[in-house]
Amino acid sequence: MPLTLEIVTPDGVAWHGESVDSVTLPTESGEIGVLPGHIPLITILRAGEISVSANGKTESLAIADGHARIMGDVISVLSEAAINVENVNLEEVEKEHRAALEAMELELAKSNIDEEEIRRLESIARYSIAKKLAKTKRS
């Protein structure tokens, strides 16, 4: 039985597909590959690349930090953001990355540092790195 994969972000369902052969997820402790019949699993995801292979083709998506649930051959990925690598524009990503780093420096210079804000900016920076890496790997 093939896998079903759905990637959901606060902006809606970013990717949905049935009859997927295998999926690679970027977790906190390294990449894991998921094939049909995988044990039920809940995992924390790190910003990185999800590669989906279906019908002999491989598609690549960059995601931000999130969670994933694998249950009965259905993989549900919950992430702050997701984008198909084909739609990644390297220049924009570069800008985004720099803006996040600059905002982080500003925040760190403040007297009362908001830890959550730092964490949020860090995850934006990680997401942009993930997009860059996934893109350059393809091209």
Place this chain on the structure above:
Amino acid sequence: MKGMREIRNRIKAIKSTGQITHAMELVAASKMKKAQRNAESGRAYAALLADITDIVSDETGLSFNKAMFSNPNCPARLVIVFSTDKGLCGALNTNLFKKLTSIEGDVKFITVGNKALRFLARTGRETLAGFRLGDNPTFSETRKIADYALKAAADGKVGSIEVLYSLYINTLKQEPTLVKLAPMDNLDWYIDRLKNVYKLNKSPNPKDNRKFSFEPSAKAIMDELPKYFLRQTLHHIALDAKASEQSARMVAMKGASDNADSLVDALSLEYNKARQSAITTEIQELAAASAQETDD
């Protein structure tokens, strides 16, 4: 029949009120579209997050909640009420407060929006804090509310965190909803509710009887997920409440403008009748006067 001047003044007054409500309707309509879009796009995410949290909660049992509450047996409940800042939005707040008064026992409140704050003060209920949100709530705004609630739980002041808000169903329908977000032992009906209302994929979760495993560890997920769930869900709820507010206001203002229009029509008819009868009387009087003159 009323005097013509009186009717004319009323028409004038109603017309200018109608102009105002019409302008407010247009403003609300444009805000509504944005608020609805914001709320709708986050629905799938909110439902799936609740689903995952529910599974983790089921699998790990009560230990899941210990991280959040320093005094889990505390009888006090914390209810976060999402109301509007301004009125003129039909029965939205009234319905919400009706539900609110049905909550009994030892309850502490956190309010969002002025209306709830004033209502609670008027009815003498205990309010811990009052927040306000702009038209487009940002995550950093809603996070403050979540963090306040988490702090109250960590300090052992309360034994549960609940939310009362207007669930946005569609432009014409909003429903006051009370949901317990923590401890997370009863999320099932809320998940069903969300899936039903949002018309999401209704197929039940895939069956899998094998035991769940957790990466990197159950503890790591339990440390992080409850807070994440609470923050994200509160954000989603804030967006939902805003969509409800703008929709209710748009509908209320549209009703008011329509009423104003029909009132103006009715009054114009009355005015014209009054004018005509005044003219008729005048002609009759003239005719009578000239008849008298020829008689002389």
